Amino acid sequence: MKILYIGVHSHEVWGAEYWLAQAFSDLQIGFETIDYREELKLKSDIELKEIIHNKCEDCDLVFLQRGDKLSPDIFYNITIPIIFWSTEPLQLKKDVDTLLQSDIFTWIFVHSYSCMDKIQSEFSHLNDKSSVMHNAAPRELINFNNEQNIFAIFNRNLSLRRRTWLWPSRKMVTRINSRYGEDYFNDLKASKIAVNIHYSRKNLDDFESGIFEAMASGCAVISERLNHQTIIDLEMADAIIQVDSPRELKEKLKLLNSNQEIIGSYLEKSKLAIQNNTWHDRAKTMYKKFQEACNE
Numbered sequence: 635m636k637i638l639y640i641g642v643h644s645h646e647v648w649g650a651e652y653w654l655a656q657a658f659s660d661l662q663i664g665f666e667t668i669d670y671r672e673e674l675k676l677k678s679d680i681e682l683k684e685i686i687h688n689k690c691e692d693c694d695l696v697f698l699q700r701g702d703k704l705s706p707d708i709f710y711n712i713t714i715p716i717i718f719w720s721t722e723p724l725q726l727k728k729d730v731d732t733l734l735q736s737d738i739f740t741w742i743f744v745h746s747y748s749c750m751d752k753i754q755s756e757f758s759h760l761n762d763k764s765s766v767m768h769n770a771a772p773r774e775l776i777n778f779n780n781e782q783n784i785f786a787i788f789n790r791n792l793s794l795r796r797r798t799w800l801w802p803s804r805k806m807v808t809r810i811n812s813r814y815g816e817d818y819f820n821d822l823k824a825s826k827i828a829v830n831i832h833y834s835r836k837n838l839d840d841f842e843s844g845i846f847e848a849m850a851s852g853c854a855v856i857s858e859r860l861n862h863q864t865i866i867d868l869e870m871a872d873a874i875i876q877v878d879s880p881r882e883l884k885e886k887l888k889l890l891n892s893n894q895e896i897i898g899s900y901l902e903k904s905k906l907a908i909q910n911n912t913w914h915d916r917a918k919t920m921y922k923k924f925q926e927a928c929n930e
Contacts, residue, residue: 635928637665638689641699644669647815650721650843650913651699653772657917666693670704683708690714695924702729706736715740715927717920719767723837724749734760740927743767743920747863748839767920768868769843771850773912778852778905780823784808786887787825787853789818790844791833799831799858802884806891822851826897827890829883830857839864845874849908854900856886873907875900 637658641651658665666689673682686708690696696709696716709716718739720730725748734742734757742764744750753764788800789810800807807829810821822828828848832838839861848855856875865871875890877883890897 635664635694635924636692637663637924638668638686638693638696639665639699640668640670640686640696640701642669642671643667644672645815648818650769653770653774653913654699654917656772656774657912657914660914661917661921663917663921665697670701679705679708687712694928697920697924700730701733702727704730704733706733706738709736709738712738715924715930717741717743717923717927719743719920720749721745723840724752725836726834731756739763740930741765741923743923746837746839746841747861748837766864766867767916768841768864768911769846770911770913770916771846771908773914775819775847776850776908776912777823778901780852782824782826782852784821784825785891786827786829786856787821788829788831789813789821790830790842793833795834796831799880799883800829802880803829803887806884806887819847819851822848822853825851825853826894827887828853828855829887830855832858841868846908846911849873849904852901854890854897854904856883856890858883868907868911870907870911873900873903 643651645652690712695714699719700721716739723745742760744764744766747766750766753760786807788807792811830842830845832840841860841864845855859876859878877886
């Protein structure tokens with residue numbers, strides 16, 4: 635089987651496409667890539683459509699990831715299966731709604747259970763061909779033997795909601811923004827604890843990729859309350875410290891700072907949990923669906 639993998643492939647050493655492509659390669663899953671964002675900087679939709687259709691002649695399946703602002707017209711009359719992974723919360727972003735309104739997909743992977751709720755309420759024609767695909771950690775970067783000189787870190791984009799949550803704990807949490815790739819992971823490796831706060835009230839069930847990356851980098855994770863079903867799926871119920879308010883976050887950080895053996899106990903559980911939640915694990919799951927789609 636050969637896959638035409640359409641996504642944002644311009645990132646080096648960060649981003650789901652980069653790590654998933656690495657996993658496909660390691661698992662000897664044949665694929666060819668198209669970076670639709672790079673192509674559309676210089677080409678029209680019609681030209682991109684021609685490129686995709688020509689490459690489909692030598693492929694067995696199209697795997698589209700993210701797909702923001704792409705027109706479904708680009709994919710009309712493709713005769714091989716098309717599987718879409720919508721990697722952003724559908725409640726926050728509407729830039730793939732046009733794709734979801736179409737009937738071009740054999741299967742849809744969505745970002746979270748609230749995304750599934752939106753599929754059921756607004757795109758009911760996809761109810762029987764959609765499922766949740768969780769984020770994961772890069773297997774290549776799992777490292778638990780780091781020298782950690784930062785007590786707690788928050789290194790995600792700072793929305794107003796996140797600022798409000800972090801304010802009471804500002805003296806205990808180091809905030810880092812706009813660092814990517816190797817710099818981003820080095821910051822995590824230097825930290826004992828990674829703090830996770832949901833970006834918006836509209837995606838309170840989001841399980842951010844940063845949680846996986848922090849666990850892989852040897853951080854214990856303290857997070858705003860996470861989706862119960864997702865925690866079950868990932869088998870992480872005992873691996874993440876969860877809190878329900880900014881005040882509780884502050885109190886929990888104070889407790890951890892004065893009793894750092896607790897950090898160690900969560901880290902041990904985290905090590906076990908992350909081993910089964912890598913991009914290689916996700917690639918295997920996806921490949922099973924690819925095979926099913928091609929055999930229908």
